[in-house]
Each structure stands twice: as structure tokens, then as C-alpha cells.
Amino acid sequence: MTDLERKLYRIIYNMSRFRKNPTIDELKRKTGRDEPTIRKAVRNLITRNEIEWDKEKREWRFK
Template structure:
């Protein structure tokens, strides 16, 4: 897991604990990265099964 992936994972995890799913804009502000970079990092987390989106509950599941 890269530093950016770890940072995004922690942001999503911490915000999800308070029942708020972070938006791309939230992640852009908190990481200082652009949208394509963030999308790639999130896609890598999902591909490695570190992160999963639960469509029924509209929330993230964590490894």
C-alpha cells in the first residue's frame, strides 16, 4: 500500500465512522492530489480488497 493509498484509506475509514462518506472534493482537499490520482488510488484499494463498497447500505466495508 502506498503512502497515498494509506492516507486515503484512513480518511475514508475515519469519516465513515461518523456516517459521512467523503466526496472526491473532500479527498482532494485532505490529500492535496488531483481527481485522477485519487480515483486510481481508490481503485487500487478496491482491487486489492482493502476497501469494498456496500451498495445496499451505501457505505464502505474495510478489510
């Protein structure tokens, strides 16, 4: 897991604990990265089964 992926994982995990899903703008502000880079890192986390989006509950699941 890269540093950015680890950082995004922690941000998403911590924010989702309080029932708030981070927006892309919040992730851009907290990481200092651009949108395509963030999307690619989140996609990598999903493909490696580190995180999963539950469409019914509209929340993240963590492995």
C-alpha cells in the same frame, strides 16, 4: 500500500465511522492530489480487497 493509498484509507475509514462518506472534493482538499490520482488509488484499494463499497447500504466496508 503506497503513502497516498494509506492516507486515503485512513480518511475514508475515519469519516465513515461517523456515517459520512467523503466526497471527491473533500479527498482532493485533504490529500492535495488531483481527481484522477485519487480515483486510481481508491481503485487500487478496491482491487486489493482493502476496502469494498456496499451498494445497498451505501457505505464502505473495511478488511
